[in-house]
Amino acid sequence: MSSVSNPKHTAILDAAYALFGSGGFYETKMSEVAEKAGIAKGTVYLYFKSKEDLFMAVTRRDCEGFLQQLEVKLGAENSLPGKLSVIAKHHLFYYYERKQHTKLFFRAPNNNPELVAYMALFMEQYMQAVVKVLVEGGAVEPELMAKSYIGMLDRLKMDILFDPQFAEADAHKRAQFVADLFIGGAIGNINPAE
Amino acid sequence: MSSVSNPKHTAILDAAYALFGSGGFYETKMSEVAEKAGIAKGTVYLYFKSKEDLFMAVTRRDCEGFLQQLEVKLGAENSLPGKLSVIAKHHLFYYYERKQHTKLFFRAPNNNPELVAYMALFMEQYMQAVVKVLVEGGAVEPELMAKSYIGMLDRLKMDILFDPQFAEADAHKRAQFVADLFIGGAIGNINPAE
Amino acid sequence: MSSVSNPKHTAILDAAYALFGSGGFYETKMSEVAEKAGIAKGTVYLYFKSKEDLFMAVTRRDCEGFLQQLEVKLGAENSLPGKLSVIAKHHLFYYYERKQHTKLFFRAPNNNPELVAYMALFMEQYMQAVVKVLVEGGAVEPELMAKSYIGMLDRLKMDILFDPQFAEADAHKRAQFVADLFIGGAIGNINPAE
Amino acid sequence: MSSVSNPKHTAILDAAYALFGSGGFYETKMSEVAEKAGIAKGTVYLYFKSKEDLFMAVTRRDCEGFLQQLEVKLGAENSLPGKLSVIAKHHLFYYYERKQHTKLFFRAPNNNPELVAYMALFMEQYMQAVVKVLVEGGAVEPELMAKSYIGMLDRLKMDILFDPQFAEADAHKRAQFVADLFIGGAIGNINPAE
DNA sequence: TATGAATGAGTTTTCATTCAT
DNA sequence: CATGAATGAAAACTCATTCAT
Numbered sequence: 001m002s003s004v005s006n007p008k009h010t011a012i013l014d015a016a017y018a019l020f021g022s023g024g025f026y027e028t029k030m031s032e033v034a035e036k037a038g039i040a041k042g043t044v045y046l047y048f049k050s051k052e053d054l055f056m057a058v059t060r061r062d063c064e065g066f067l068q069q070l071e072v073k074l075g076a077e078n079s080l081p082g083k084l085s086v087i088a089k090h091h092l093f094y095y096y097e098r099k100q101h102t103k104l105f106f107r108a109p110n111n112n113p114e115l116v117a118y119m120a121l122f123m124e125q126y127m128q129a130v131v132k133v134l135v136e137g138g139a140v141e142p143e144l145m146a147k148s149y150i151g152m153l154d155r156l157k158m159d160i161l162f163d164p165q166f167a168e169a170d171a172h173k174r175a176q177f178v179a180d181l182f183i184g185g186a187i188g189n190i191n192p193a194e
Numbered sequence: 195m196s197s198v199s200n201p202k203h204t205a206i207l208d209a210a211y212a213l214f215g216s217g218g219f220y221e222t223k224m225s226e227v228a229e230k231a232g233i234a235k236g237t238v239y240l241y242f243k244s245k246e247d248l249f250m251a252v253t254r255r256d257c258e259g260f261l262q263q264l265e266v267k268l269g270a271e272n273s274l275p276g277k278l279s280v281i282a283k284h285h286l287f288y289y290y291e292r293k294q295h296t297k298l299f300f301r302a303p304n305n306n307p308e309l310v311a312y313m314a315l316f317m318e319q320y321m322q323a324v325v326k327v328l329v330e331g332g333a334v335e336p337e338l339m340a341k342s343y344i345g346m347l348d349r350l351k352m353d354i355l356f357d358p359q360f361a362e363a364d365a366h367k368r369a370q371f372v373a374d375l376f377i378g379g380a381i382g383n384i385n386p387a388e
Numbered sequence: 389m390s391s392v393s394n395p396k397h398t399a400i401l402d403a404a405y406a407l408f409g410s411g412g413f414y415e416t417k418m419s420e421v422a423e424k425a426g427i428a429k430g431t432v433y434l435y436f437k438s439k440e441d442l443f444m445a446v447t448r449r450d451c452e453g454f455l456q457q458l459e460v461k462l463g464a465e466n467s468l469p470g471k472l473s474v475i476a477k478h479h480l481f482y483y484y485e486r487k488q489h490t491k492l493f494f495r496a497p498n499n500n501p502e503l504v505a506y507m508a509l510f511m512e513q514y515m516q517a518v519v520k521v522l523v524e525g526g527a528v529e530p531e532l533m534a535k536s537y538i539g540m541l542d543r544l545k546m547d548i549l550f551d552p553q554f555a556e557a558d559a560h561k562r563a564q565f566v567a568d569l570f571i572g573g574a575i576g577n578i579n580p581a582e
Numbered sequence: 583m584s585s586v587s588n589p590k591h592t593a594i595l596d597a598a599y600a601l602f603g604s605g606g607f608y609e610t611k612m613s614e615v616a617e618k619a620g621i622a623k624g625t626v627y628l629y630f631k632s633k634e635d636l637f638m639a640v641t642r643r644d645c646e647g648f649l650q651q652l653e654v655k656l657g658a659e660n661s662l663p664g665k666l667s668v669i670a671k672h673h674l675f676y677y678y679e680r681k682q683h684t685k686l687f688f689r690a691p692n693n694n695p696e697l698v699a700y701m702a703l704f705m706e707q708y709m710q711a712v713v714k715v716l717v718e719g720g721a722v723e724p725e726l727m728a729k730s731y732i733g734m735l736d737r738l739k740m741d742i743l744f745d746p747q748f749a750e751a752d753a754h755k756r757a758q759f760v761a762d763l764f765i766g767g768a769i770g771n772i773n774p775a776e
Numbered sequence: 777t778a779t780g781a782a783t784g785a786g787t788t789t790t791c792a793t794t795c796a797t
Numbered sequence: 798c799a800t801g802a803a804t805g806a807a808a809a810c811t812c813a814t815t816c817a818t
Contacts, residue, residue, distance in 0.1 A: 023305060026220045029786090029787070029788090030788065039803075040804045040805060041804080042789085042790080042804055042806095043802080045788095045790080050788085051788070120356070144371055145375065147346075147349045148349065148350065148372060148375055149346075151345040151347070151348055151349025152342040152343075152345040154348070154349060155341045155342065155344055156338070158317070158341075174338065177342075178338075181379070183381050184379040184381060185377050185378040185381065187378060187379065202778095223813085224812075228780095233779090234779045235779080235813095235814090236779055236814090236816085237777080237779070239813095239814070240777065240778075244813080245812095245813065417808065417809090418808075418809065418810080419808080419809090428782060429809090430782070430783055430785095430811080430812085431784095433810065433811080434782075439808095439809070511740075529759065532738070533763065536737065536738065536759075537734075538737055539735070539738065540729075540730040542736070543729045544726070544729055544730065566730060570767065571769055572767040573763070573767025573769065575765055575766060575767065612792060613791075616801095621799080622799060623793090623800080623801060624795085624799070624800055625798080625800070627793070632792080632793080633792065
């Protein structure tokens with residue numbers, strides 16, 4: 001994989017990330033990718049054997065970055081609430097910073113088994129990272145809890161992706177809200193007087 | 195839209211629902227839709243002005259059904275925990291019954307503002323239904339809580355959609371799990387001894 | 389096969405026959421075929437599912453015509469020498485009339501098993517027609533003799549195809565020459581005095 | 583053309599001969615030729631200015647070899663029947679030994695005037711070699727006879743090329759058959775009793 | 777209304793050839 | 798001489814949409 005450091009390889013991935021992210025797989029043309037990367041159409045095929053292959057590579061790079069950064073951040077935190085807060089912030093800020101690339105996951109090529117398998121693997125790895133945190137905190141049914149937590153974060157992420165007004169401070173508040181809700185439950189936010 | 199009750203209109207929607215659901219937007223052909231509906235290709239265009247228009251109609255019908263059924267079920271329940279449980283079951287069973295149509299939402303046409311707007315509207319309506327329940331229960335920040343709840347459900351829905359082994363009883367347990375977690379929080383599931 | 393009488397089907401076959409015949413398979417473009425047939429590119433694909441499929445159809449029509457005409461002509465002749473002469477004339481005139489379509493057989497698509505099988509079948513049928521004539525004449529080893537005769541004709545056909553000066557009368561003489569040579573052998577043409 | 587003896591030049595020709603022969607012109611890639619020759623793609627162009635040029639060179643070398651060997655063999659034989667037998671054997675064995683390279687002649691580039699001219703020249707030379715034998719034997723119309731003889735051989739060659747069962751002994755018998763048929767004519771093989 | 781034959785714009789991919797090193 | 802990364806022209810094929818009947 002010396003190609004990882006190849007500048008053209010990287011330029012293609014960057015161009016494809018931007019285009020797939022904003023237009024989705026089907027509406028991104030290989031010619032656009034080449035143009036944005038500043039190379040000829042044929043050159044893209046020297047580095048990636050097909051459009052699907054390129055999409056896989058883009059996805060892979062993005063997911064790996066997501067998981068690696070999460071690991072680093074979790075390592076610097078000890079308490080369960082602290083770690084859950086780290087996860088929430090990571091999830092929401094990661095997408096906050098990538099608002100432009102909304103469609104990378106939403107508009108993936110249909111019926112590509114390799115991609116489906118990879119996305120399942122990514123989710124599994126992400127979930128296991130959360131599971132580990134929960135298990136260390138003594139959780140029962142950690143898998144379902146992890147999925148639930150990720151689900152909460154993912155839904156709130158939507159507002160970030162689709163709301164052009166969304167600001168960094170909002171992401172901050174929202175991350176904390178989810179972490180608190182997850183730990184304390186809705187009961188803590190419900191006015192008993194009512 | 196008197197055509198709503200037109201049998202051909204319905205046949206097209208049914209055919210499109212099945213095909214878009216299993217193959218996604220881009221990999222479904224209008225000719226297939228026509229064939230499955232038992233009519234000629236040109237006839238589809240008498241009822242829907244384009245492929246995107248048809249997809250919109252399919253989506254709309256599905257979402258409206260989802261919301262209407264939810265309203266009915268919520269009307270038969272009074273307590274907050276009961277209503278949250280109803281929401282969870284509705285969400286999970288709705289997709290359990292539609293396992294075959296995984297791709298209706300995942301593989302939508304890109305860059306169609308009308309569809310994006312409609313999906314946002316649907317989410318808003320769904321959220322408002324949950325918000326109403328939460329507000330009646332005296333919740334603070336009901337919108338964020340509603341989104342979080344829906345997010346939890348949505349993530350768990352994935353297992354239903356992609357796990358061929360998933361059985362009805364599992365959906366039941368999972369729905370209850372989410373409702374409980376949402377109300378009591380993770381703290382209720384964490385072993386204090388640890 | 390009602391399409392056989394379809395005028396568009398026929399127009400495409402005619403256009404393809406002319407183009408494949410003069411330019412060969414690889415250098416004939418589907419767009420050229422469409423243009424020559426006076427229809428749109430996509431329309432060609434309504435009648436033939438691929439370029440190879442079209443080539444097969446063209447080949448088939450040509451070969452069937454060749455064999456059918458031969459049968460008719462052989463039926464009108466009784467003696468062995470007469471029949472051999474008929475074969476020679478048919479072979480040579482068939483190609484004389486089709487000088488423009490030289491490349492139909494020479495430049496066929498590579499590695500297409502269906503085509504290879506069909507050409508083998510055609511040769512077998514042609515050979516069997518000649519074999520039948522020879523057997524009726526009491527020949528020993530009729531298959532090898534039939535192949536040899538066809539081979540002689542085929543080689544002489546080349547002059548017709550590639551010599552622009554070649555006239556109908558020449559074809560006539562040549563056909564008779566081959567028939568005589570085949571029956572009498574070289575010995576009849578060799579001057580014993582030398 | 584001092585490059586004739588250059589080992590790289592030869593390696594390219596050998597590689598191209600093998601690939602063009604088994605895959606035909608259009609389905610052989612220059613990169614494959616380079617790889618099989620053990621050199622870089624660009625290097626091929628130092629020796630041959632284009633793919634067609636390379637094909638020409640391969641064809642030329644093969645045809646020259648065919649004619650040279652024929653001359654040698656004919657020089658060692660005196661009688662007319664003996665020489666005709668030599669020709670038949672040479673023709674059939676040459677292809678018997680090259681069964682793998684079926685496509686060298688069948689799948690040539692279309693519309694290349696230089697190649698067409700060369701093949702015509704080759705045929706002319708081959709024919710003249712046969713003509714010379716016939717003239718020495720006192721033949722009338724030696725050109726047509728030569729072409730006929732070559733044609734017989736060529737058709738029988740087909741069985742060799744396409745029949746995987748074909749063995750050396752069969753080639754032997756067939757060569758003799760053709761020589762006899764050519765000299766004695768069909769009349770010699772026809773049962774007069776019939 | 778209903779049909780389905782016809783259209784043609786649009787996209788991926790290949791591969792011979794070039795040329796800077 | 799040798800290399801192989803880069804190029805970009807070229808072509809098959811698809812399929813949403815139209816429209817004459």
